[in-house]
Amino acid sequence: MAHVFAFWESRAFYDSFMARSHDRLASAQAGTFKDAQVKLFDYRFDVKTGFEPRFTDADLVRVALARIHEERVENFTLMQEKVWNPAMAGSPGMIRGLFGEAPGHEFLVLSMWRQAAEHGKYRTERVERLALRAQTEADVAALTGDIVELEPTWTV
Template sequence: MLVKWIRCTVTDPRGFEQGQRRWAGLLGEPGFRGQGGGWSRGRPSVAHVFAFWESRSFYDSFMARAHDRLAAAQAGTFKDMQAKLFEHRFDVRTGFEPRFGDADVVRVAHSRVHSERAEHFALMQEKIWNPAMAGSPGMLRAMFGEAPGDEFLVLSMWQSAAERGKYRPERIERLSLRAQTDADVVALAGDVVQLEPSWTV
């Protein structure tokens, strides 16, 4: 499965939201698995969108055909758009599905890793971080994805921001020491996204 993560700064919120509803046109596209998104809780003008495709070939076919027509509705409503593609590598809990209806927030963590430490980073995600996240109350499901250039994405869906808040900083620090995260990671960025139900396709 392929994940596309789009992040942008919105300059015309009303126009952007109207345009976002036009993405319902994705339904019926071959290989499309689901899309959702919302607003950053820390930076309210920043929007995140997550789109899921069965494979790169289905995604490339869509980009060559229908993408520009759907995207036209949002032209001029945002700036500083960044889009990245990640290949699904493994689930944090079993059976990750790109469903957004039961989730309130999405936590996104994006890491750039030293190339010689990339396999260690992925192994620590599997052995240390996954069990900790899977045991967190309110964490519905999550996935770990990889992009060329030793970049990784952890996308987790939570029942509520309050549940996400129980994932305590001191606990994260302890896990980080065990996983030797500082030795692996060049740069780490993250956000908590308040999902907008009307953006879900």
């Protein structure tokens, strides 16, 4: 499995790429992959500090995708900002991240970590307590995610 993250300067640049170049590039890649899933998220806010789409100082990316109950979107967003972000920001080894939103009450939390061991400490020590405080179980209709070990030769 491969994860590909792309960051666009603006929606206009993304739309221009889709209109002018996407189909040509996609046809050149036909047969090189299967079961591609693509989602476009709008940036909402940073996790920890000013997000930069730079991966050279990270060894690991944690990506979480959540579909939120419609009536709980406001709480979920607030808890991400007031509970989860400060907890991740205070974790040694967490570099930066972002919180994004897609149509259909879907959200992305992407966090970048210096090392897998540092992310592991955060996860085991704090997640259950933070989830109770943030009422995450009441907010989330579906949650998936992955821990992605970065391959430096794939960074463009």
